[in-house]
Amino acid sequence: MTNSFLSELISDLDDFTIRVRLCTMWDAIKSKKNGELISIDMIFIDEKGNLMHGIIRKNQVNRFKDKLSEGYRFIIKNFKIVENIEGY
Template sequence: MWETINSKNNDLISLDMIFVDEKGNDIHAIIRKMQLAKFRLLLTEGSVYTFKNFKVVNAAGQYRLTVNDLKIIFLINTVIKFEDEK
């Protein structure tokens, strides 16, 4: 997880992550600044989660973080459930 900062004015843009599923597939995920207060403390690097109610969009742009053509954007109604790894 890392913060993306606007280099022109030093404002926080988003919290970015790379999610990896049980098959090793990865996808870029974004929590935008306006949803950050709700989700930031619910996520810990290296933990296992189930997510519901998020938006999947094309991973357009010059700086692609994964080879995946899609990325995940958290919404205000996104649900995060911590899963105990067994």
């Protein structure tokens, strides 16, 4: 299994394997809808110091939330990279 660095990831492909540390994660909520969960957002860092923002959509939260902890290293595979098309 070959791990890719975050700087090597290409949009619209989903066959990568990365080894990263979960720096931080937080619940993204809709403040106008009584705190309804949108997603869990995360920041990952790889061995070269590259950062990546990751999202777990609300329909997948129950599947992954208990498996994630800040500060731990993870090997993640079979995920999709998409470019941010919206501004902040």
